[in-house]
Amino acid sequence: MARLLSYGVCNAFLVDVWTASSHRRRGIGSELVKRLLEQVAGQYVGLQTDDAQQFYASLGFRPQPESWSRVVGRWVDNDTATAASTHS
DSSP: OEEEEEOSSSEEEEEEEOOOGGGTTSSHHHHHHHHHHHTTTTSEEEOOOSSOHHHHHHTTOOOOSOOOOOOOSSOOOHHHHHHHHHOO
């Protein structure tokens, strides 16, 4: 699975790329990203990663010197969200 967000003009964001553990290192993730990128020719594509730098570098992505972000409200805590949904 791979998702890319774009408003169709000049910016896109690669949200996530995921393959089942049993199917990793077979080129599936790379192919998914390549197919998504074909859909946004001419657009700047950004992403954030903590542990897949080599993977994205192999696809032509380069680190950027600065990024800004903001959390609006309270950061989602998956354990809290799961507990809340079971008590509803």
